[in-house]
Amino acid sequence: MRILKNSNFKTNNYLCKNFKNMLIIGIAGGTGSGKTTVVNQIIEELKNEEVDVISQDSYYSDTSHLSFDERKKINFDHPKSIDFDLLGEHLQQLKNGEDIQQPVYSFKDHNRTGETITIHPRKVVIVEGILILTHPEIRELFDIKIYVHADSDERLIRRLKRDIAERGRDLEEVLWRYQTTLKPMHQQFIEPTKEFADIIIPTNRYNTVAVDIVQTIIKDRLS
Numbered sequence: 234m235r236i237l238k239n240s241n242f243k244t245n246n247y248l249c250k251n252f253k254n255m256l257i258i259g260i261a262g263g264t265g266s267g268k269t270t271v272v273n274q275i276i277e278e279l280k281n282e283e284v285d286v287i288s289q290d291s292y293y294s295d296t297s298h299l300s301f302d303e304r305k306k307i308n309f310d311h312p313k314s315i316d317f318d319l320l321g322e323h324l325q326q327l328k329n330g331e332d333i334q335q336p337v338y339s340f341k342d343h344n345r346t347g348e349t350i351t352i353h354p355r356k357v358v359i360v361e362g363i364l365i366l367t368h369p370e371i372r373e374l375f376d377i378k379i380y381v382h383a384d385s386d387e388r389l390i391r392r393l394k395r396d397i398a399e400r401g402r403d404l405e406e407v408l409w410r411y412q413t414t415l416k417p418m419h420q421q422f423i424e425p426t427k428e429f430a431d432i433i434i435p436t437n438r439y440n441t442v443a444v445d446i447v448q449t450i451i452k453d454r455l456s
């Protein structure tokens with residue numbers, strides 16, 4: 234296993250010393266709803282060293298025992314595909330003031346790469362992913378729960394464009410996945426977690442007001 238250095242890490246100044254005060258924000262929502270975009274907007278004005286961003290994608294279970302063709306058929310939108318034990322362990326370690334070794338995930342290979350990134354504890358930790366509000370113990374760890382909402386046709390269009398441009402997929406594969414897993418899993422597991430959210434951000438358009446509100450809460454914690 235190779236250990237990569239966290240590129241966000243520049244100085245110890247902002248590392249979280251008072252871990253009891255760590256603010257953990259969970260951001261859920263369907264695929265293509267704009268979770269990553271919202272996170273990037275939120276942290277835009279903050280210093281890299283102040284916030285950890287943890288993606289659920291890094292916690293897809295290790296499937297090295299399967300062939301590539303078998304991995305391709307995995308239902309990546311079912312809660313069982315996520316190693317929630319490791320995610321929970323890592324969040325607890327950060328709260329305890331310890332570094333974590335976060336797995337690196339490859340969408341191309343449908344598997345962990347075997348490398349890890351060192352993440353240091355910071356005052357604010359943002360965890361984003363489609364399924365993060367489905368798990369009761371993980372939910373409990375969040376001080377603020379956010380659900381990002383975009384209509385399903387909008388999400389499909391965005392997903393198509395992104396997966397073809399960035400994740401090495403073709404039209405057939407995205408549509409097949411949408412019909413067989415994305416849509417049913419969204420309805421069964423993801424959409425119902427909206428009821429746990431403290432804040433729902435509509436993202437059919439870019440939503441600067443909601444982003445400003447979350448930024449204000451974070452800045453207040455950092456001051």
Ligand SMILES: Nc1ncnc2c1ncn2[C@@H]1O[C@H](COP(=O)(O)OP(=O)(O)O)[C@@H](O)[C@H]1O
Nearest residue numbers: 264265266267268269270391395436437438439
């Ligand atoms: N509010 C928005 N309006 C238009 N396009 C958006 C919006 N939010 C995100 N996108 C685009 O949609 C795609 C998916 O967004 P992303 O943030 O990766 O979603 P998620 O992390 O929820 O899967 C990206 O190409 C992004 O640029």
Ligand SMILES: Nc1ccn([C@@H]2O[C@H](COP(=O)(O)O)[C@@H](O)[C@H]2O)c(=O)n1
Nearest residue numbers: 263264265309310339340343344362363
């Ligand atoms: N090997 C994989 C693993 C996951 N996916 C898809 O990623 C989606 C979650 O990521 P978002 O950034 O869109 O929230 C999820 O819907 C999985 O279907 C994949 O395509 N391949």
